[in-house]
Amino acid sequence: MLYTHATIITVNTNRDVFTNGAIFVRGNLIADVGRSEELILKYPEEETYNLEGHIVIPGLISTHMHTAQTLLRGAADDLELVSWLCERIWVLQGNFTPEDGYAAARISIAEMLKTGTTCFLESMFANRYGFGGLCKAVEESGIRGCLGKIVMDIGTYAKDPKWAMHPGLVEDREMSLLGAIKMRERWDKKANDRIRIWFGARTPGGVSEGLYKEMASISREKSIPITMHCAEVKADREFFASLSPPQTPMSFCDNVGLLGPSTVLVHMVHLDDTDIAKLAETNTHVAHCPTSNAKLASGICRVPELLNAGVNVGLGTDGAPCNNANDLMQEMKLAAIIHKAKSYDPTLVPAETVLEMATINGAKALGLEDHIGSLEVGKKADFVAVDMRRVHLQPYFSPVSAIVYSATGADVRMVVVDGEIVVEGGKLKTMDEEEVWKEGEKRGHEIAERAGLGEKVKGRWPIIV
Incomplete structure:
Protein backbone atom coordinates (compact mmCIF):
# COMPACT_ATOMS: atom_id res chain seq x y z
CA MET A 1 0.00 0.00 0.00
CA LEU A 2 1.20 3.50 -0.88
CA TYR A 3 -0.13 6.13 1.55
CA THR A 4 0.03 9.53 -0.15
CA HIS A 5 -0.49 13.30 0.16
CA ALA A 6 -0.01 13.57 3.93
CA THR A 7 2.13 15.83 6.05
CA ILE A 8 4.56 13.27 7.47
CA ILE A 9 6.53 13.86 10.68
CA THR A 10 9.17 11.15 10.35
CA VAL A 11 11.13 11.61 13.63
CA ASN A 12 14.06 10.19 11.64
CA THR A 13 17.67 11.13 12.36
CA ASN A 14 17.26 14.46 10.54
CA ARG A 15 13.76 14.97 11.95
CA ASP A 16 12.46 15.48 8.39
CA VAL A 17 8.88 16.67 7.87
CA PHE A 18 7.31 16.17 4.42
CA THR A 19 4.42 18.53 3.63
CA ASN A 20 3.19 16.34 0.75
CA GLY A 21 4.67 13.05 1.73
CA ALA A 22 4.06 9.37 1.11
CA ILE A 23 4.87 6.08 2.82
CA PHE A 24 5.20 2.85 0.88
CA VAL A 25 4.48 -0.25 2.98
CA ARG A 26 5.49 -3.71 1.83
CA GLY A 27 4.30 -6.47 4.15
CA ASN A 28 4.77 -5.19 7.69
CA LEU A 29 7.72 -2.91 6.89
CA ILE A 30 8.21 0.63 5.63
CA ALA A 31 9.83 0.23 2.22
CA ASP A 32 10.07 3.92 1.26
CA VAL A 33 9.31 7.41 2.59
CA GLY A 34 9.46 10.62 0.56
CA ARG A 35 7.59 13.13 -1.56
CA SER A 36 4.25 11.93 -2.91
CA GLU A 37 4.94 12.83 -6.52
CA GLU A 38 8.22 10.91 -6.47
CA LEU A 39 6.84 7.76 -4.83
CA ILE A 40 3.76 7.69 -7.07
CA LEU A 41 6.07 7.67 -10.12
CA LYS A 42 8.34 5.11 -8.47
CA TYR A 43 5.54 2.66 -7.61
CA PRO A 44 2.92 3.17 -10.37
CA GLU A 45 1.34 -0.29 -9.94
CA GLU A 46 0.78 -0.05 -6.20
CA GLU A 47 -2.61 0.56 -4.59
CA THR A 48 -2.77 4.04 -3.07
CA TYR A 49 -4.51 5.47 -0.02
CA ASN A 50 -5.05 9.22 -0.08
CA LEU A 51 -4.32 10.93 3.26
CA GLU A 52 -4.68 14.50 2.05
CA GLY A 53 -5.43 16.84 4.98
CA HIS A 54 -3.85 14.50 7.51
CA ILE A 55 -0.68 14.65 9.58
CA VAL A 56 1.01 11.27 9.88
CA ILE A 57 3.20 10.53 12.91
CA PRO A 58 4.94 7.39 14.13
CA GLY A 59 2.72 5.20 16.27
CA LEU A 366 11.43 -0.67 25.29
CA GLY A 367 14.54 -1.80 23.43
CA LEU A 368 12.68 -1.49 20.12
CA GLU A 369 14.28 1.60 18.58
CA ASP A 370 15.56 -0.46 15.62
CA HIS A 371 11.99 -1.52 14.84
CA ILE A 372 9.56 1.29 15.76
CA GLY A 373 9.46 4.91 16.97
CA SER A 374 10.17 6.66 13.67
CA LEU A 375 9.08 6.43 10.04
CA GLU A 376 12.16 5.11 8.27
CA VAL A 377 12.90 2.48 5.66
CA GLY A 378 13.26 -0.95 7.22
CA LYS A 379 11.24 -0.20 10.34
CA LYS A 380 7.86 -1.70 11.15
CA ALA A 381 4.92 0.03 9.51
CA ASP A 382 3.41 1.54 12.67
CA PHE A 383 1.92 4.98 12.08
CA VAL A 384 -1.04 7.22 12.88
CA ALA A 385 -2.97 9.65 10.68
CA VAL A 386 -4.57 12.67 12.36
CA ASP A 387 -7.32 14.46 10.42
CA MET A 388 -6.53 18.19 10.52
CA ARG A 389 -9.61 19.27 8.53
CA ARG A 390 -11.43 20.51 11.63
CA VAL A 391 -12.20 23.91 13.09
CA HIS A 392 -10.24 23.31 16.31
CA LEU A 393 -7.11 22.34 14.37
CA GLN A 394 -6.95 25.14 11.78
CA PRO A 395 -4.96 27.06 10.96
CA TYR A 396 -1.67 25.51 11.97
CA PHE A 397 1.88 26.45 11.07
CA SER A 398 4.12 23.90 12.79
CA PRO A 399 2.85 20.34 12.27
CA VAL A 400 4.59 19.20 15.47
CA SER A 401 3.04 21.95 17.57
CA ALA A 402 -0.37 21.19 16.10
CA ILE A 403 -0.10 17.55 17.14
CA VAL A 404 1.17 18.27 20.66
CA TYR A 405 -0.85 21.36 21.61
CA SER A 406 -4.06 21.18 19.55
CA ALA A 407 -4.93 17.61 18.60
CA THR A 408 -6.33 14.90 20.86
CA GLY A 409 -6.91 11.22 20.38
CA ALA A 410 -10.40 11.99 19.08
CA ASP A 411 -8.78 13.43 15.94
CA VAL A 412 -7.08 10.14 15.01
CA ARG A 413 -8.66 8.72 11.84
CA MET A 414 -6.31 5.91 10.84
CA VAL A 415 -3.89 3.66 12.70
CA VAL A 416 -1.57 1.14 11.07
CA VAL A 417 0.30 -1.46 13.14
CA ASP A 418 2.67 -4.01 11.63
CA GLY A 419 1.47 -2.97 8.19
CA GLU A 420 -2.20 -3.66 8.97
CA ILE A 421 -4.90 -0.98 9.17
CA VAL A 422 -6.43 -1.48 12.63
CA VAL A 423 -8.34 1.82 12.80
CA GLU A 424 -9.94 3.37 9.73
CA GLY A 425 -12.23 6.38 9.65
CA GLY A 426 -11.84 6.55 13.41
CA LYS A 427 -13.37 3.08 13.81
CA LEU A 428 -11.75 -0.10 15.09
CA LYS A 429 -11.35 -2.83 12.48
CA THR A 430 -10.08 -5.63 14.73
CA MET A 431 -12.60 -5.35 17.57
CA ASP A 432 -16.34 -4.76 17.99
CA GLU A 433 -16.20 -1.44 19.80
CA GLU A 434 -19.77 -1.53 21.12
CA GLU A 435 -19.31 -5.04 22.45
CA VAL A 436 -16.05 -4.04 24.12
CA TRP A 437 -17.41 -1.00 25.96
CA LYS A 438 -20.64 -2.70 26.97
CA GLU A 439 -18.72 -5.62 28.44
CA GLY A 440 -16.39 -3.19 30.21
CA GLU A 441 -19.30 -1.23 31.63
CA LYS A 442 -21.02 -4.38 32.91
CA ARG A 443 -17.93 -5.90 34.49
CA GLY A 444 -16.73 -2.65 36.06
CA HIS A 445 -19.99 -2.27 37.97
CA GLU A 446 -20.00 -5.95 38.95
CA ILE A 447 -16.51 -5.60 40.43
CA ALA A 448 -17.60 -2.58 42.49
CA GLU A 449 -20.56 -4.54 43.87
CA ARG A 450 -18.43 -7.61 44.71
CA ALA A 451 -15.97 -5.35 46.49
CA GLY A 452 -18.75 -3.75 48.55
CA LEU A 453 -18.00 -0.33 47.06
CA GLY A 454 -21.03 0.04 44.82
CA GLU A 455 -22.20 3.23 46.54
CA LYS A 456 -18.84 4.75 47.46
CA VAL A 457 -17.63 4.93 43.87
CA LYS A 458 -20.60 7.07 42.76
CA GLY A 459 -19.19 10.41 43.93
CA ARG A 460 -20.03 12.98 46.58
CA TRP A 461 -23.38 14.27 45.31
CA PRO A 462 -26.66 12.34 45.58
CA ILE A 463 -27.58 10.21 42.56
CA ILE A 464 -31.34 10.19 41.86
CA VAL A 465 -32.68 7.25 39.86
Whole structure:
Protein backbone atom coordinates (compact mmCIF):
# COMPACT_ATOMS: atom_id res chain seq x y z
CA MET A 1 0.00 0.00 0.00
CA LEU A 2 1.20 3.50 -0.88
CA TYR A 3 -0.13 6.13 1.55
CA THR A 4 0.03 9.53 -0.15
CA HIS A 5 -0.49 13.30 0.16
CA ALA A 6 -0.01 13.57 3.93
CA THR A 7 2.13 15.83 6.05
CA ILE A 8 4.56 13.27 7.47
CA ILE A 9 6.53 13.86 10.68
CA THR A 10 9.17 11.15 10.35
CA VAL A 11 11.13 11.61 13.63
CA ASN A 12 14.06 10.19 11.64
CA THR A 13 17.67 11.13 12.36
CA ASN A 14 17.26 14.46 10.54
CA ARG A 15 13.76 14.97 11.95
CA ASP A 16 12.46 15.48 8.39
CA VAL A 17 8.88 16.67 7.87
CA PHE A 18 7.31 16.17 4.42
CA THR A 19 4.42 18.53 3.63
CA ASN A 20 3.19 16.34 0.75
CA GLY A 21 4.67 13.05 1.73
CA ALA A 22 4.06 9.37 1.11
CA ILE A 23 4.87 6.08 2.82
CA PHE A 24 5.20 2.85 0.88
CA VAL A 25 4.48 -0.25 2.98
CA ARG A 26 5.49 -3.71 1.83
CA GLY A 27 4.30 -6.47 4.15
CA ASN A 28 4.77 -5.19 7.69
CA LEU A 29 7.72 -2.91 6.89
CA ILE A 30 8.21 0.63 5.63
CA ALA A 31 9.83 0.23 2.22
CA ASP A 32 10.07 3.92 1.26
CA VAL A 33 9.31 7.41 2.59
CA GLY A 34 9.46 10.62 0.56
CA ARG A 35 7.59 13.13 -1.56
CA SER A 36 4.25 11.93 -2.91
CA GLU A 37 4.94 12.83 -6.52
CA GLU A 38 8.22 10.91 -6.47
CA LEU A 39 6.84 7.76 -4.83
CA ILE A 40 3.76 7.69 -7.07
CA LEU A 41 6.07 7.67 -10.12
CA LYS A 42 8.34 5.11 -8.47
CA TYR A 43 5.54 2.66 -7.61
CA PRO A 44 2.92 3.17 -10.37
CA GLU A 45 1.34 -0.29 -9.94
CA GLU A 46 0.78 -0.05 -6.20
CA GLU A 47 -2.61 0.56 -4.59
CA THR A 48 -2.77 4.04 -3.07
CA TYR A 49 -4.51 5.47 -0.02
CA ASN A 50 -5.05 9.22 -0.08
CA LEU A 51 -4.32 10.93 3.26
CA GLU A 52 -4.68 14.50 2.05
CA GLY A 53 -5.43 16.84 4.98
CA HIS A 54 -3.85 14.50 7.51
CA ILE A 55 -0.68 14.65 9.58
CA VAL A 56 1.01 11.27 9.88
CA ILE A 57 3.20 10.53 12.91
CA PRO A 58 4.94 7.39 14.13
CA GLY A 59 2.72 5.20 16.27
CA LEU A 60 2.68 6.50 19.83
CA ILE A 61 4.39 4.41 22.50
CA SER A 62 3.09 4.43 26.08
CA THR A 63 5.85 3.44 28.49
CA HIS A 64 3.51 3.03 31.45
CA MET A 65 0.02 1.59 31.51
CA HIS A 66 -2.22 -0.52 33.78
CA THR A 67 -4.63 -2.31 31.46
CA ALA A 68 -6.68 -3.87 34.28
CA GLN A 69 -7.49 -0.49 35.79
CA THR A 70 -9.58 0.77 32.87
CA LEU A 71 -12.56 -1.06 34.39
CA LEU A 72 -12.07 1.22 37.41
CA ARG A 73 -12.12 4.50 35.50
CA GLY A 74 -13.46 7.24 37.79
CA ALA A 75 -13.88 4.91 40.79
CA ALA A 76 -11.36 6.70 43.03
CA ASP A 77 -11.33 10.36 42.01
CA ASP A 78 -10.07 13.19 44.25
CA LEU A 79 -8.55 10.97 46.95
CA GLU A 80 -5.09 11.11 48.51
CA LEU A 81 -2.85 8.15 47.70
CA VAL A 82 -3.35 5.97 50.81
CA SER A 83 -7.14 6.09 50.50
CA TRP A 84 -6.91 5.82 46.71
CA LEU A 85 -4.85 2.62 46.92
CA CYS A 86 -5.92 0.87 50.10
CA GLU A 87 -9.61 1.75 50.27
CA ARG A 88 -10.47 1.72 46.58
CA ILE A 89 -8.06 0.48 43.90
CA TRP A 90 -6.52 -2.51 45.68
CA VAL A 91 -9.90 -3.55 47.04
CA LEU A 92 -11.46 -3.39 43.60
CA GLN A 93 -8.54 -5.13 41.89
CA GLY A 94 -8.58 -7.82 44.58
CA ASN A 95 -12.05 -8.79 43.36
CA PHE A 96 -11.14 -9.28 39.70
CA THR A 97 -11.70 -12.53 37.82
CA PRO A 98 -9.70 -13.64 34.76
CA GLU A 99 -12.75 -12.76 32.65
CA ASP A 100 -12.64 -9.23 34.10
CA GLY A 101 -8.95 -9.01 33.23
CA TYR A 102 -9.62 -9.96 29.61
CA ALA A 103 -12.45 -7.42 29.32
CA ALA A 104 -10.22 -4.75 30.90
CA ALA A 105 -7.40 -5.50 28.48
CA ARG A 106 -9.76 -5.25 25.51
CA ILE A 107 -11.27 -1.89 26.49
CA SER A 108 -7.82 -0.49 27.31
CA ILE A 109 -6.39 -1.61 23.99
CA ALA A 110 -9.42 -0.36 22.07
CA GLU A 111 -9.00 3.10 23.57
CA MET A 112 -5.26 3.15 22.97
CA LEU A 113 -5.60 2.15 19.33
CA LYS A 114 -8.36 4.65 18.63
CA THR A 115 -6.24 7.46 20.14
CA GLY A 116 -3.02 6.59 18.31
CA THR A 117 -1.06 4.36 20.69
CA THR A 118 0.39 1.42 18.77
CA CYS A 119 2.67 -0.02 21.46
CA PHE A 120 2.42 -0.01 25.26
CA LEU A 121 4.23 -1.24 28.35
CA GLU A 122 1.91 -2.92 30.85
CA SER A 123 3.39 -2.24 34.25
CA MET A 124 2.40 -5.16 36.47
CA PHE A 125 -0.46 -7.44 35.51
CA ALA A 126 -1.46 -9.61 38.47
CA ASN A 127 -1.91 -13.36 38.31
CA ARG A 128 -5.57 -13.17 39.29
CA TYR A 129 -6.39 -11.06 36.22
CA GLY A 130 -5.46 -13.93 33.89
CA PHE A 131 -2.22 -13.09 32.11
CA GLY A 132 -3.10 -15.32 29.16
CA GLY A 133 -6.19 -13.21 28.55
CA LEU A 134 -4.06 -10.08 28.29
CA CYS A 135 -1.81 -11.76 25.73
CA LYS A 136 -4.87 -12.98 23.82
CA ALA A 137 -6.30 -9.45 23.73
CA VAL A 138 -3.02 -8.09 22.32
CA GLU A 139 -2.88 -10.86 19.74
CA GLU A 140 -6.47 -10.34 18.58
CA SER A 141 -6.38 -6.54 18.46
CA GLY A 142 -3.22 -6.04 16.41
CA ILE A 143 -1.49 -3.73 18.92
CA ARG A 144 2.06 -4.21 20.22
CA GLY A 145 2.35 -5.03 23.90
CA CYS A 146 5.32 -5.23 26.25
CA LEU A 147 3.61 -7.02 29.10
CA GLY A 148 4.93 -6.85 32.65
CA LYS A 149 3.86 -9.75 34.90
CA ILE A 150 3.89 -8.62 38.52
CA VAL A 151 6.86 -9.64 40.71
CA MET A 152 6.40 -9.32 44.49
CA ASP A 153 6.58 -11.10 47.82
CA ILE A 154 5.52 -8.42 50.36
CA GLY A 155 1.88 -7.34 50.67
CA THR A 156 2.36 -3.76 51.87
CA TYR A 157 3.53 -0.45 50.43
CA ALA A 158 6.93 0.75 51.69
CA LYS A 159 6.64 -1.84 54.52
CA ASP A 160 3.96 0.28 56.17
CA PRO A 161 1.18 -1.92 57.66
CA LYS A 162 -1.44 0.78 57.10
CA TRP A 163 -0.70 0.50 53.36
CA ALA A 164 -1.65 -3.18 53.13
CA MET A 165 -2.70 -4.74 49.83
CA HIS A 166 -6.00 -6.53 49.47
CA PRO A 167 -5.41 -10.26 50.19
CA GLY A 168 -6.66 -11.11 46.72
CA LEU A 169 -3.65 -9.35 45.16
CA VAL A 170 -0.84 -10.80 47.27
CA GLU A 171 1.53 -13.11 45.39
CA ASP A 172 4.66 -14.98 46.44
CA ARG A 173 7.88 -15.71 44.58
CA GLU A 174 6.57 -18.82 42.88
CA MET A 175 3.38 -17.21 41.62
CA SER A 176 4.96 -13.91 40.59
CA LEU A 177 8.60 -14.33 39.55
CA LEU A 178 8.40 -17.93 38.38
CA GLY A 179 4.98 -17.26 36.89
CA ALA A 180 6.44 -14.44 34.81
CA ILE A 181 9.12 -16.77 33.48
CA LYS A 182 6.47 -19.34 32.53
CA MET A 183 4.44 -16.68 30.74
CA ARG A 184 7.54 -15.58 28.87
CA GLU A 185 8.22 -19.12 27.72
CA ARG A 186 4.66 -19.35 26.43
CA TRP A 187 4.03 -15.88 24.96
CA ASP A 188 7.23 -13.94 24.25
CA LYS A 189 7.53 -12.89 20.59
CA LYS A 190 4.16 -14.42 19.73
CA ALA A 191 1.62 -12.62 17.49
CA ASN A 192 4.27 -11.99 14.83
CA ASP A 193 6.63 -10.60 17.49
CA ARG A 194 4.10 -8.05 18.73
CA ILE A 195 4.16 -9.52 22.27
CA ARG A 196 7.14 -9.15 24.58
CA ILE A 197 7.08 -10.37 28.20
CA TRP A 198 8.67 -8.30 30.97
CA PHE A 199 9.16 -8.44 34.71
CA GLY A 200 6.78 -5.93 36.34
CA ALA A 201 8.25 -5.47 39.81
CA ARG A 202 6.33 -3.85 42.63
CA THR A 203 7.65 -0.69 44.26
CA PRO A 204 10.57 -1.04 46.71
CA GLY A 205 9.06 -2.09 50.01
CA GLY A 206 6.74 -4.47 48.18
CA VAL A 207 9.57 -6.78 47.13
CA SER A 208 12.31 -8.24 49.34
CA GLU A 209 15.89 -7.36 48.48
CA GLY A 210 16.60 -11.02 47.88
CA LEU A 211 13.83 -11.32 45.30
CA TYR A 212 14.96 -8.11 43.59
CA LYS A 213 18.47 -9.51 43.27
CA GLU A 214 17.19 -12.84 41.96
CA MET A 215 14.95 -11.09 39.43
CA ALA A 216 17.80 -8.81 38.30
CA SER A 217 20.10 -11.81 37.84
CA ILE A 218 17.50 -13.68 35.77
CA SER A 219 16.84 -10.49 33.79
CA ARG A 220 20.47 -10.35 32.72
CA GLU A 221 20.72 -14.09 32.11
CA LYS A 222 17.55 -14.42 30.04
CA SER A 223 17.34 -10.86 28.63
CA ILE A 224 14.00 -10.15 30.31
CA PRO A 225 13.49 -6.37 30.73
CA ILE A 226 12.23 -4.87 33.99
CA THR A 227 9.75 -2.09 34.74
CA MET A 228 9.00 -0.75 38.21
CA HIS A 229 7.32 2.19 39.93
CA CYS A 230 9.88 4.17 41.90
CA ALA A 231 10.14 7.45 43.84
CA GLU A 232 6.54 8.26 42.99
CA VAL A 233 5.58 9.82 46.34
CA LYS A 234 7.41 11.31 49.30
CA ALA A 235 6.79 8.11 51.26
CA ASP A 236 9.05 6.27 48.82
CA ARG A 237 11.99 8.54 49.49
CA GLU A 238 11.32 8.33 53.23
CA PHE A 239 11.38 4.54 52.95
CA PHE A 240 14.79 4.56 51.28
CA ALA A 241 16.13 7.00 53.88
CA SER A 242 14.89 4.73 56.69
CA LEU A 243 17.06 1.81 55.59
CA SER A 244 20.33 1.00 57.28
CA PRO A 245 22.47 2.55 55.99
CA PRO A 246 20.21 5.31 54.59
CA GLN A 247 19.85 5.24 50.83
CA THR A 248 18.39 7.26 47.96
CA PRO A 249 16.03 5.73 45.41
CA MET A 250 18.79 5.10 42.88
CA SER A 251 21.44 3.92 45.35
CA PHE A 252 18.96 1.27 46.50
CA CYS A 253 18.10 0.26 42.95
CA ASP A 254 21.78 0.09 42.07
CA ASN A 255 22.56 -2.07 45.08
CA VAL A 256 19.98 -4.69 44.14
CA GLY A 257 20.93 -4.71 40.46
CA LEU A 258 17.91 -2.97 38.97
CA LEU A 259 19.62 -0.22 36.99
CA GLY A 260 20.60 -0.59 33.35
CA PRO A 261 19.51 -0.19 29.73
CA SER A 262 16.85 -2.91 30.06
CA THR A 263 15.01 -1.18 32.91
CA VAL A 264 12.19 1.37 32.77
CA LEU A 265 11.56 3.14 36.08
CA VAL A 266 8.19 4.83 36.36
CA HIS A 267 7.20 8.24 37.81
CA MET A 268 10.58 9.09 39.40
CA VAL A 269 9.25 12.29 40.95
CA HIS A 270 11.35 12.46 44.12
CA LEU A 271 14.94 12.35 42.89
CA ASP A 272 18.00 14.30 43.92
CA ASP A 273 20.98 15.21 41.71
CA THR A 274 22.87 12.03 42.61
CA ASP A 275 19.90 9.94 41.53
CA ILE A 276 19.77 11.68 38.16
CA ALA A 277 23.51 11.21 37.66
CA LYS A 278 23.20 7.49 38.44
CA LEU A 279 20.37 7.09 35.91
CA ALA A 280 22.48 8.74 33.23
CA GLU A 281 25.54 6.67 34.12
CA THR A 282 23.64 3.38 33.89
CA ASN A 283 21.49 4.24 30.84
CA THR A 284 18.32 3.49 32.78
CA HIS A 285 15.08 4.76 31.25
CA VAL A 286 12.32 6.83 32.88
CA ALA A 287 8.58 6.80 32.14
CA HIS A 288 7.04 10.22 32.77
CA CYS A 289 3.32 10.27 33.72
CA PRO A 290 2.42 13.92 34.34
CA THR A 291 -1.37 13.53 34.57
CA SER A 292 -1.18 10.76 37.15
CA ASN A 293 1.42 12.60 39.21
CA ALA A 294 -0.65 15.79 39.15
CA LYS A 295 -4.01 14.15 39.88
CA LEU A 296 -2.67 12.13 42.82
CA ALA A 297 -0.70 15.15 44.06
CA SER A 298 2.52 13.16 43.91
CA GLY A 299 4.56 16.06 42.54
CA ILE A 300 6.26 16.83 39.23
CA CYS A 301 9.10 14.76 37.80
CA ARG A 302 12.35 16.65 37.14
CA VAL A 303 12.15 15.99 33.41
CA PRO A 304 14.22 18.99 32.23
CA GLU A 305 17.08 17.97 34.53
CA LEU A 306 16.79 14.33 33.43
CA LEU A 307 16.92 15.29 29.76
CA ASN A 308 19.85 17.66 30.31
CA ALA A 309 21.74 14.83 32.01
CA GLY A 310 21.18 12.58 29.02
CA VAL A 311 18.57 10.29 30.57
CA ASN A 312 16.11 8.78 28.09
CA VAL A 313 12.56 9.78 29.10
CA GLY A 314 9.42 8.24 27.63
CA LEU A 315 5.79 9.07 28.25
CA GLY A 316 2.96 7.09 29.82
CA THR A 317 -0.68 7.59 30.76
CA ASP A 318 -0.65 5.33 33.85
CA GLY A 319 -4.01 3.75 34.71
CA ALA A 320 -7.52 5.10 34.19
CA PRO A 321 -8.25 5.68 37.93
CA CYS A 322 -5.44 8.27 38.12
CA ASN A 323 -5.76 9.69 34.62
CA ASN A 324 -9.27 8.80 33.45
CA ALA A 325 -7.97 8.40 29.90
CA ASN A 326 -5.54 6.19 27.99
CA ASP A 327 -4.99 8.94 25.42
CA LEU A 328 -1.29 9.64 24.94
CA MET A 329 -2.11 12.59 22.69
CA GLN A 330 -3.57 14.41 25.68
CA GLU A 331 -0.61 13.34 27.80
CA MET A 332 1.78 15.01 25.38
CA LYS A 333 0.19 18.41 25.91
CA LEU A 334 0.44 18.25 29.68
CA ALA A 335 4.00 16.97 29.47
CA ALA A 336 4.89 20.03 27.43
CA ILE A 337 3.22 22.64 29.62
CA ILE A 338 3.57 21.41 33.20
CA HIS A 339 7.32 21.98 33.33
CA LYS A 340 6.93 25.50 31.94
CA ALA A 341 4.54 26.36 34.77
CA LYS A 342 6.87 24.99 37.43
CA SER A 343 10.03 26.65 36.06
CA TYR A 344 8.58 29.95 34.77
CA ASP A 345 10.47 29.13 31.56
CA PRO A 346 8.28 28.64 28.46
CA THR A 347 11.20 27.27 26.43
CA LEU A 348 11.58 24.14 28.54
CA VAL A 349 10.37 20.83 27.07
CA PRO A 350 9.17 22.12 23.67
CA ALA A 351 6.69 20.29 21.48
CA GLU A 352 9.42 18.55 19.48
CA THR A 353 10.93 17.07 22.64
CA VAL A 354 7.55 15.81 23.82
CA LEU A 355 6.82 14.11 20.48
CA GLU A 356 10.22 12.42 20.74
CA MET A 357 9.30 11.23 24.24
CA ALA A 358 6.08 9.68 22.90
CA THR A 359 7.76 8.00 19.91
CA ILE A 360 11.48 7.34 19.49
CA ASN A 361 12.32 7.76 23.20
CA GLY A 362 9.61 5.28 24.06
CA ALA A 363 10.99 2.86 21.50
CA LYS A 364 14.46 3.18 23.06
CA ALA A 365 13.03 2.55 26.52
CA LEU A 366 11.43 -0.67 25.29
CA GLY A 367 14.54 -1.80 23.43
CA LEU A 368 12.68 -1.49 20.12
CA GLU A 369 14.28 1.60 18.58
CA ASP A 370 15.56 -0.46 15.62
CA HIS A 371 11.99 -1.52 14.84
CA ILE A 372 9.56 1.29 15.76
CA GLY A 373 9.46 4.91 16.97
CA SER A 374 10.17 6.66 13.67
CA LEU A 375 9.08 6.43 10.04
CA GLU A 376 12.16 5.11 8.27
CA VAL A 377 12.90 2.48 5.66
CA GLY A 378 13.26 -0.95 7.22
CA LYS A 379 11.24 -0.20 10.34
CA LYS A 380 7.86 -1.70 11.15
CA ALA A 381 4.92 0.03 9.51
CA ASP A 382 3.41 1.54 12.67
CA PHE A 383 1.92 4.98 12.08
CA VAL A 384 -1.04 7.22 12.88
CA ALA A 385 -2.97 9.65 10.68
CA VAL A 386 -4.57 12.67 12.36
CA ASP A 387 -7.32 14.46 10.42
CA MET A 388 -6.53 18.19 10.52
CA ARG A 389 -9.61 19.27 8.53
CA ARG A 390 -11.43 20.51 11.63
CA VAL A 391 -12.20 23.91 13.09
CA HIS A 392 -10.24 23.31 16.31
CA LEU A 393 -7.11 22.34 14.37
CA GLN A 394 -6.95 25.14 11.78
CA PRO A 395 -4.96 27.06 10.96
CA TYR A 396 -1.67 25.51 11.97
CA PHE A 397 1.88 26.45 11.07
CA SER A 398 4.12 23.90 12.79
CA PRO A 399 2.85 20.34 12.27
CA VAL A 400 4.59 19.20 15.47
CA SER A 401 3.04 21.95 17.57
CA ALA A 402 -0.37 21.19 16.10
CA ILE A 403 -0.10 17.55 17.14
CA VAL A 404 1.17 18.27 20.66
CA TYR A 405 -0.85 21.36 21.61
CA SER A 406 -4.06 21.18 19.55
CA ALA A 407 -4.93 17.61 18.60
CA THR A 408 -6.33 14.90 20.86
CA GLY A 409 -6.91 11.22 20.38
CA ALA A 410 -10.40 11.99 19.08
CA ASP A 411 -8.78 13.43 15.94
CA VAL A 412 -7.08 10.14 15.01
CA ARG A 413 -8.66 8.72 11.84
CA MET A 414 -6.31 5.91 10.84
CA VAL A 415 -3.89 3.66 12.70
CA VAL A 416 -1.57 1.14 11.07
CA VAL A 417 0.30 -1.46 13.14
CA ASP A 418 2.67 -4.01 11.63
CA GLY A 419 1.47 -2.97 8.19
CA GLU A 420 -2.20 -3.66 8.97
CA ILE A 421 -4.90 -0.98 9.17
CA VAL A 422 -6.43 -1.48 12.63
CA VAL A 423 -8.34 1.82 12.80
CA GLU A 424 -9.94 3.37 9.73
CA GLY A 425 -12.23 6.38 9.65
CA GLY A 426 -11.84 6.55 13.41
CA LYS A 427 -13.37 3.08 13.81
CA LEU A 428 -11.75 -0.10 15.09
CA LYS A 429 -11.35 -2.83 12.48
CA THR A 430 -10.08 -5.63 14.73
CA MET A 431 -12.60 -5.35 17.57
CA ASP A 432 -16.34 -4.76 17.99
CA GLU A 433 -16.20 -1.44 19.80
CA GLU A 434 -19.77 -1.53 21.12
CA GLU A 435 -19.31 -5.04 22.45
CA VAL A 436 -16.05 -4.04 24.12
CA TRP A 437 -17.41 -1.00 25.96
CA LYS A 438 -20.64 -2.70 26.97
CA GLU A 439 -18.72 -5.62 28.44
CA GLY A 440 -16.39 -3.19 30.21
CA GLU A 441 -19.30 -1.23 31.63
CA LYS A 442 -21.02 -4.38 32.91
CA ARG A 443 -17.93 -5.90 34.49
CA GLY A 444 -16.73 -2.65 36.06
CA HIS A 445 -19.99 -2.27 37.97
CA GLU A 446 -20.00 -5.95 38.95
CA ILE A 447 -16.51 -5.60 40.43
CA ALA A 448 -17.60 -2.58 42.49
CA GLU A 449 -20.56 -4.54 43.87
CA ARG A 450 -18.43 -7.61 44.71
CA ALA A 451 -15.97 -5.35 46.49
CA GLY A 452 -18.75 -3.75 48.55
CA LEU A 453 -18.00 -0.33 47.06
CA GLY A 454 -21.03 0.04 44.82
CA GLU A 455 -22.20 3.23 46.54
CA LYS A 456 -18.84 4.75 47.46
CA VAL A 457 -17.63 4.93 43.87
CA LYS A 458 -20.60 7.07 42.76
CA GLY A 459 -19.19 10.41 43.93
CA ARG A 460 -20.03 12.98 46.58
CA TRP A 461 -23.38 14.27 45.31
CA PRO A 462 -26.66 12.34 45.58
CA ILE A 463 -27.58 10.21 42.56
CA ILE A 464 -31.34 10.19 41.86
CA VAL A 465 -32.68 7.25 39.86
